Each structure stands twice: as C-alpha cells, then as structure tokens.
Amino acid sequence: MCFNIGIVVCGPNEALVISGMFQGGKPTFINGGRAIVCPCIQTVQRIPLNTMTLEVHSPRVYTSQGVPISVVGTAQVKINGSSEEMLGYAAEQFGGKPVDQILNICLETMEGHQRAIMGNMSVEEIYRDRKTFSKKVFEVASVDLHNMGIAVISYTLKDVRDEVGYLASLGQARTAQVKRDALIGEAEAKKESTIAEALAEEQRMESKLVNDTEIARSKRDFELKKAIYDTEVNTAKAEAEMAYSLQAAKVQAKIKEEEMQVKVVERMQNIAIQEQEIMRREKELDSKVRKPAEAEKYRLEKIAEAERQKVVLEAEAEAEATALRGEAEAYAIEVKAKAEAEQMAKKADAWKEYKEAALVDMMLKVLPKVAAEVAGPLSETNKITMVATGDGPIGASRVTNEVLDIMGSLPDTVKKMTGVDITTRMARA
Numbered sequence: 001m002c003f004n005i006g007i008v009v010c011g012p013n014e015a016l017v018i019s020g021m022f023q024g025g026k027p028t029f030i031n032g033g034r035a036i037v038c039p040c041i042q043t044v045q046r047i048p049l050n051t052m053t054l055e056v057h058s059p060r061v062y063t064s065q066g067v068p069i070s071v072v073g074t075a076q077v078k079i080n081g082s083s084e085e086m087l088g089y090a091a092e093q094f095g096g097k098p099v100d101q102i103l104n105i106c107l108e109t110m111e112g113h114q115r116a117i118m119g120n121m122s123v124e125e126i127y128r129d130r131k132t133f134s135k136k137v138f139e140v141a142s143v144d145l146h147n148m149g150i151a152v153i154s155y156t157l158k159d160v161r162d163e164v165g166y167l168a169s170l171g172q173a174r175t176a177q178v179k180r181d182a183l184i185g186e187a188e189a190k191k192e193s194t195i196a197e198a199l200a201e202e203q204r205m206e207s208k209l210v211n212d213t214e215i216a217r218s219k220r221d222f223e224l225k226k227a228i229y230d231t232e233v234n235t236a237k238a239e240a241e242m243a244y245s246l247q248a249a250k251v252q253a254k255i256k257e258e259e260m261q262v263k264v265v266e267r268m269q270n271i272a273i274q275e276q277e278i279m280r281r282e283k284e285l286d287s288k289v290r291k292p293a294e295a296e297k298y299r300l301e302k303i304a305e306a307e308r309q310k311v312v313l314e315a316e317a318e319a320e321a322t323a324l325r326g327e328a329e330a331y332a333i334e335v336k337a338k339a340e341a342e343q344m345a346k347k348a349d350a351w352k353e354y355k356e357a358a359l360v361d362m363m364l365k366v367l368p369k370v371a372a373e374v375a376g377p378l379s380e381t382n383k384i385t386m387v388a389t390g391d392g393p394i395g396a397s398r399v400t401n402e403v404l405d406i407m408g409s410l411p412d413t414v415k416k417m418t419g420v421d422i423t424t425r426m427a428r429a
Contacts, residue, residue: 008044009034015047015081017091027091031081047090049081051153052103056110060163061118069123069162073114073137076153077106077145090149106150113141123166130157 010016016030031049056073063069079094079102080086094102117136118126126133138155145152160167411423 006039007034010046013048013050015049015079015087016044017047017087017095027088047079047081047087047094048099048102049079050099051076051078052099052106054103054107054110055158056107056114058111058115058118061115063118063123063126064120065122067123067162067166068164069118069126069160069167071114071118071126071157071161072159073110073134073155074158075106075110075141075155077110077150078153079149080151086146086149086151088149089147093148105148106145109144109148110137110141110155113137113144116140123162126157127160127167130160133157 008016010030012031014031017027054075054077056075057070058072059070060068061071079090094105114137117133117140121133121136134155134157137157138152141155142152
C-alpha cells in the first residue's frame with residue numbers, strides 16, 4: 001500500500017490525517033485539499049465529515065414514576081472538521097473505522113443518555129414538555145460526544161409511546177380538558193365576538209354619527225358661507241341699485257330744482273304783476289271808495305256827535321226834571337206821612353181812650369172790605385159747577401153759605417191775631 005501513495009486528494013466532506021515522518025511528532029489534518037505522501041514513511045487516513053442521522057430508540061424505559069414508556073429520538077451528528085483538536089479526538093477514536101461503526105458508537109452513546117434523562121423525568125414532563133427533554137439529552141450527549149470529536153448538531157424527540165395505556169388515559173383526560181377548554185374557548189370566543197361585534201357596531205354607529213355630524217357641519221359651513229356670499233352679492237347689488245337710484249334721484253332733484261326755479265321766477269313775475277295790480281286797485285279804491293267813505297264817515301261822525309249831544313242834553317234835562325219831580329213827590333210824601341202820622345197819633349190817642357170800642361169800630365169798617373175781597377173772585381167767574389151730596393142747600397144758596405162761612409170764621413181769626421173776641425164785645429154793646 002505504501003508504494004501506491006503519491007499525491008492524495010480529499011473532498012470537502014472529508015479530512016485527511018497524515019502521520020509519520022516529517023510531521024513534527026503529530027499528525028497533519030487537511031480538509032478538502034491535497035497532500036504529497038511519501039510511500040513507506042507516511043500514513044494517510046480519511047475521516048468522513050458528513051452529517052450523520054441517528055434514530056435513537058429507547059423501548060420500555062421506566063420513568064421517575066415507574067411507568068414504562070418507549071421513546072424515539074432523532075439526532076444529527078458529525079465530526080467537527082473546523083477544529084484540529086476535535087479532528088485529533090476523532091482520529092484517535094475512529095481512525096481506520098468504517099462509517100457504520102462510527103454511527104453505532106454515536107447511537108449507543110445517544111441512547112444511553114436518552115434513557116438516563118427518561119429515568120429522571122415523569123411521563124407528563126416528557127410528553128408535555130418535549131423541548132425541555134430534548135434540551136437535556138442534547139446537552140448531556142454533547143459533552144461525551146465532544147470528547148470523541150463529534151458535535152451534536154440537533155436532537156428532536158420524535159415519538160413517545162407506552163404499552164399500558166397511560167398516555168391514552170392522559171390523552172382522554174386531556175381530550176376532555178381540551179373539549180372543555182374548547183367549549184369555554186368557543187363561549188369566550190362567541191362572547192368576545194359578540195362584544196367585538198357590539199363594539200364594531202358601536203364604532204360603526206359612532207363613525208356614522210361622526211360622519212353625519214361632519215356632513216351636517218360641512219353643510220352648515222357651506223350654507224353659512226353661501227349666505228355670506230349671497231349677502232355680499234346682494235349688498236353689492238343693492239348698493240349698485242341704490243347708487244343708480246341715488247343718481248336718478250339727484251338728477252330728478254336737479255330737474256325739480258330747475259323746475260322750481262322756473263316756477264319761482266314765474267311766481268315772482270306773477271307777484272310783481274299782482275303787486276302792480278294791487279297798487280292800481282288801491283289807488284282806484286282810494287279814489288273811488290276810501291276817500292268817499294272817509295268823507296261819509298266824517299259826515300256820520302259829525303251827525304252822531306250831534307245826536308249824542310242832543311241825547312245828553314235831553315237826558316240831563318230829563319234827569320233834572322226827574323230830580324225836581326222826585327223832590328216834589330218826596331215833599332208830598334213827607335207831608336202826607338206827617339198828616340197820616342198825626343192821624344195815627346190821634347187814632348192811637350183815641351184807641352187809648354176807647355180801647356176795645358175803637359178796635360170793634362175798626363173791625364166793623366174792615367169787614368166789608370174783607371167780604372168784598374172774598375167775593376171778588378166770584379164776580380169774575382163765568383160758570384160755576386156745584387157738586388152736592390144731597391145734604392144741605394143746593395144751588396146759589398150754597399155759594400152764599402160758603403161766603404158766609406168764610407165771613408163767620410173772621411172773628412176767630414181776629415181773636416187769634418189780636419186777642420180781642422169781637423163776637424163777645426158786640427154782644428155786650
């Protein structure tokens with residue numbers, strides 16, 4: 001074999017281990033390259049660097065609870081060609097061995113560690129927490145395989161089974177729990193869905209209200225702006241119309257003013273004509289009416305003055321005559337009063353002397369006058385209608401009796417007035 005070696009070449013999936021002379025007492029490692037090997041004084045070994053897949057079976061391993069289970073794991077391992085140290089370990093452990101032997105060594109190592117981890121964990125921990133189980137197997141196996149120059153790339157728990165129905169019981173309980181959780185989750189989901197729908201509807205309504213509010217606000221702003229613009233347009237239009245109307249009014253006023261000026265001139269001319277006419281008529285009035293009227297007035301005033309003087313003189317004469325007549329009448333009354341006073345004094349003296357006889361005499365003189373005054377109205381009567389009850393006289397005698405009754409009541413009247421009983425005095429006489 002030594003004479004067959006000259007230039008040695010290896011692929012990227014393998015490493016050459018050259019040992020012998022000219023190596024400085026330790027082998028040389030070449031990854032994916034070539035080397036010159038001297039026959040009979042140097043040895044060349046090939047180490048595979050391919051990834052190797054291990055299916056690790058651990059049947060009927062008792063867990064920490066004493067439950068036998070079977071586990072199948074899958075590991076990816078390879079000789080680490082990037083480290084001369086690990087290549088040295090690999091060359092030392094697997095130099096000259098075929099790949100099958102290397103796989104068997106790695107498999108046995110991995111199974112031993114997998115069984116050890118299974119014995120330290122419960123079925124529930126292995127079944128439910130596969131990640132933790134895989135991590136523990138990976139960490140423990142990596143340490144031992146590292147010393148062999150092999151690196152564990154990955155480890156995954158592939159399957160867990162048992163022959164006593166333990167996992168099935170866990171599955172049933174878990175299934176029931178899962179179903180329960182599913183129902184609860186479904187109810188919770190429906191509740192959350194209903195709440196979400198209500199919230200979505202509320203948000204939709206809120207959005208709609210906000211949108212409607214924004215639309216209403218936009219419409220309001222549009223109407224306000226439109227009203228402002230319309231106001232400005234109408235104001236400008238009104239100002240233009242007012243300016244036109246004002247200008248027209250100014251023109252009309254100017255025309256009116258001119259017309260008024262013409263009318264004033266015409267009126268002034270008419271006034272001047274009327275004043276001249278008035279002056280003419282005044283002169284005509286003076287000549288035809290006023291002067292004759294003043295003459296007539298003067299004549300009438302003189303006549304009235306003469307009449308007044310005449311009336312005054314006549315009144316003065318009448319007053320003087322009346323005064324003379326009054327003085328004469330006053331003197332006559334005075335003389336008559338003196339005479340009557342003397343007569344009354346004499347009658348008083350006579351009455352003092354005769355007393356009751358004088359009174360009787362005076363009453364006898366007065367009675368006929370009284371009877372005449374009583375009968376006076378009867379003499380002026382044209383017709384008298386007498387109504388009698390059938391008792392006493394009727395006709396003219398009834399009137400006479402009425403007069404005599406009045407006369408018969410006179411003594412009583414005199415007695416009441418003077419205290420003199422005429423009937424008694426006449427009976428004594």
